[in-house]
Amino acid sequence: MKIVALEVENVKHLRVVHIKPDGSLIVVGGDNTHGKSCVLDSIEYALNGAGAVPAKPVRKGQKKARVVLDLGDIVVTRTFTAKGTNLTVKSKDGATFASPQAMLDKLVGELTFDPLEFSKMAATRQTEVLKQLVGLNFDKLNAKHKLMFDKRTVVNRHGRELKASLDGMTKHDDVPDEEVSIQGMSAKYIEAVNHNQAFERDRLLLSQESDELKRLAKQVTDLKKSVKQRLKALEGVNEIDAKAIQSQLADAETVNHRVRENKRYMEVEQELAELRKESALFGTHMADIVDDKSKALAKANFPIEGLALDDDCVTFEGLPLVQCSSAQRISISVAIGLAMNPQLRVLLIREGSLLDASNLALIADMATKADAQIWLERVSKGAECTVVMEDGAIVDQSVGVPVVAGDA
Numbered sequence: 001m002k003i004v005a006l007e008v009e010n011v012k013h014l015r016v017v018h019i020k021p022d023g024s025l026i027v028v029g030g031d032n033t034h035g036k037s038c039v040l041d042s043i044e045y046a047l048n049g050a051g052a053v054p055a056k057p058v059r060k061g062q063k064k065a066r067v068v069l070d071l072g073d074i075v076v077t078r079t080f081t082a083k084g085t086n087l088t089v090k091s092k093d094g095a096t097f098a099s100p101q102a103m104l105d106k107l108v109g110e111l112t113f114d115p116l117e118f119s120k121m122a123a124t125r126q127t128e129v130l131k132q133l134v135g136l137n138f139d140k141l142n143a144k145h146k147l148m149f150d151k152r153t154v155v156n157r158h159g160r161e162l163k164a165s166l167d168g169m170t171k172h173d174d175v176p177d178e179e180v181s182i183q184g185m186s187a188k189y190i191e192a193v194n195h196n197q198a199f200e201r202d203r204l205l206l207s208q209e210s211d212e213l214k215r216l217a218k219q220v221t222d223l224k225k226s227v228k229q230r231l232k233a234l235e236g237v238n239e240i241d242a243k244a245i246q247s248q249l250a251d252a253e254t255v256n257h258r259v260r261e262n263k264r265y266m267e268v269e270q271e272l273a274e275l276r277k278e279s280a281l282f283g284t285h286m287a288d289i290v291d292d293k294s295k296a297l298a299k300a301n302f303p304i305e306g307l308a309l310d311d312d313c314v315t316f317e318g319l320p321l322v323q324c325s326s327a328q329r330i331s332i333s334v335a336i337g338l339a340m341n342p343q344l345r346v347l348l349i350r351e352g353s354l355l356d357a358s359n360l361a362l363i364a365d366m367a368t369k370a371d372a373q374i375w376l377e378r379v380s381k382g383a384e385c386t387v388v389m390e391d392g393a394i395v396d397q398s399v400g401v402p403v404v405a406g407d408a
Helices: 036-048 100-107 123-134 139-167 182-215 217-234 242-299 326-339 357-369
Strands: 005-009 016-019 025-030 065-070 074-081 084-091 307-309 314-316 346-349 373-379 387-390 393-396 401-403
Touching: 005 036, 016 036, 016 393, 025 036, 025 357, 036 065, 036 074, 036 100, 036 346, 036 373, 036 387, 084 100, 123 307, 123 314, 139 242, 182 217, 182 242, 314 326, 326 346, 326 357, 357 373
Parallel strands: 025 373, 025 387, 346 373
Antiparallel strands: 005 016, 005 065, 065 074, 074 084, 307 314, 387 393, 393 401
């Protein structure tokens, strides 16, 4: 669908303009402030809704303005008064659409009103427009990637804290695995002391009995028996080194402290190992997400060969769009604009004065091959101009005077 005819009356600086475009590139020329922009504005006002219309669209001194856009299958008519704007859209057979703006919104793409705006967008915005065009939506993957990244950040921070704690701890290699029982060691010491005291008493008693044996001959027999019993009881019994036990008891708390430190060291070491595993797992998930995005990008059908996306910007043949030549940026922007307007094959280019002859030829060729129509304004009155505007009307280039009504 393209513009078959454009009629404009009293919009901004325009008086009466009739244009029946011929060809794929319509260059609207003329000096500044004579109505070039108004022609393209009229097309935009007709299609893009009341939100695109300025506060005072009607030419000074007039009460009403009108744009009629014949698109072949439909005719769009938008009128303007001091009270606002009114839109009607009719089909070829005269039927009126009940929701005209909603119908137009389905036809009009984001880059209909100047595709070269794409090359001026911020890199992130270019990326979003191109993703929308090729049907890529990474919102869920990006959210999942951020979730994994945030979780890994928390885990790594905890890991760093544990590593710092671990570095400040002491691990002893010469201590047992379990703490020494202070109560048991104390009981053992008391038992040893009691044993030794009994042993000492038995030795003393043996000595006394030996003395008694000398003095008490009559008790020799009984005493010998007693001595034999005592000797038998002492067989295989040695004195316990109580002082060694006392020394072990004194060292027990130090040993136990080291045992506790070793246990804590191993606990933290194990927790750190688990955190490292968890961090690595998050890293794997993040890598999978990046791989999913890469696969989706690889399957995307971009409107021009060599066009691609990375995380930050649109690229062409491996270079960021901003580093591409002017001709490349123009062809890319126009290709994207055409791709985003599959039904209404109309684009408007505002800054046509910045384009040289080769760029104009490039755009015209692209429009022809895409069976599209590009309206371009240019500060010029040269042969490349389809129509030339002067004082709000089209100039009859054969005689150099404005034509208030008629076809060009």
